[in-house]
Amino acid sequence: MIRHVVSWKLNGTDAAARAEQAATITATLTALPAVIPEILSLEVGTNSAYPDSNWDVVLIADYDSLEGLEAYQVHPDHVAATHVIKPLVSARSNVDFEVESVLTAD
Template sequence: MIRHIVSWKLNGADAAARAEQAATISATLAALPAVIPQILSLQVGTNVAYPENNWDVVLVADYESLEDLEAYQVHPDHVAATHVIRPLVELRSAVDFEA
């Protein structure tokens, strides 16, 4: 199994703007398991502590194989989601590992 973890630091000017951005990202990503069969599980979390140091939003998703992760990456619904998310992001970090 491949675990895909992505963290985002958002570019909103204040906490309220970042909260709205986080809600948009969460809703966008939460819709993907219904349309992308390669996703075994997907969880999105919004940071609740130490906002000056921590990233704002995290995605944790599981795939059966690296090939399934790669299919997810190019799936049209995932590509559309990236077009929603990218304008909201200051920094992005990702790790993919065998779980």
């Protein structure tokens, strides 16, 4: 399984603008699992602490394989989502890694 993690710093000039941008990004991304079958799971989170040093929004999504992630990246609905998100962002960071197993605390 491949886990895709993306973080964004938003370009809003104040907290209210960044909150509105984060809501737009969340709504845009959370609509994708309904139209892109390669997405196994998708979660979007908005930062709730240390806004001066933390990134503003994070996406965590899982795919069966690297091929599934690649299919997602070129899917027309994902491409459309990037056109919504890019103008709101000042910086982007991502990591894609293989998940061998999920550990749970008992």
